[in-house]
Amino acid sequence: MSDISENLELVRERVASAAVRSGKSVELLVVSKTWPSEVVDEAVGAGQVLFGENRLQEAEGKVRALPADLQWHFIGGLQRNKVRKILSLFPVIHSVSSTKLACFIDRVASELELEPKIFLEVNIGAEESKGGYLEDGLRRDLDEILGLENISLRGLMCLPPRVSCAEEARPWFAKLRELQEEMEGRAGVSFPELSMGMSGDFEVAIEEGATIVRVGSAIFGPRLLK
């Protein structure tokens, strides 16, 4: 077995046992950003179907080069002029960071006759350096977002503040789950997914309710480029 399929197998086992602890089913999104299609293909060979990319241009080549039955999720910063292409390649977007963007995605999705699944990205640590919803903005805009007919709100996503160990991230993950529960109660609608947890902390994220974890370097090794 190559290192990649071995790493993938280990990560899958860790995801599965954390999922037993949380009592939820959890998906593994393999983040293939920066890795060329030949490398990503090793994970495909090991049965992986869900992949995450953060740059349109880089993803286009991989989507073309790899089997058509993979599912690509967009996890990066969204620019309006790229939304059309992103929607045509990615059925799921984890990084919808504002209501203006959600409205624009809805309009383009309607033109393309698509219904993307989206996550709203929450700036859970209210960090200056990051985009995404602040909690109050989400409370204010939720009804408007739920009214958009061409997008399907799946849940919330976060990239918590940088921490020095996984355990330190736990309160941020718990906070995102509490916010989701509050929002679902407020709207009377279910959008039950939580996209949270990366290589260093996905088990903690799962224990706090993640339904999809985004894992790159634990599978492919450290990235040379960012």
Ligand SMILES: *Cc1c(COP(=O)(O)O)cnc(C)c1O
């Ligand atoms: C790169 C990236 C990941 C994966 O990070 P790793 O630490 O390599 O697992 C997850 N989510 C987002 C949004 C990313 O950009």
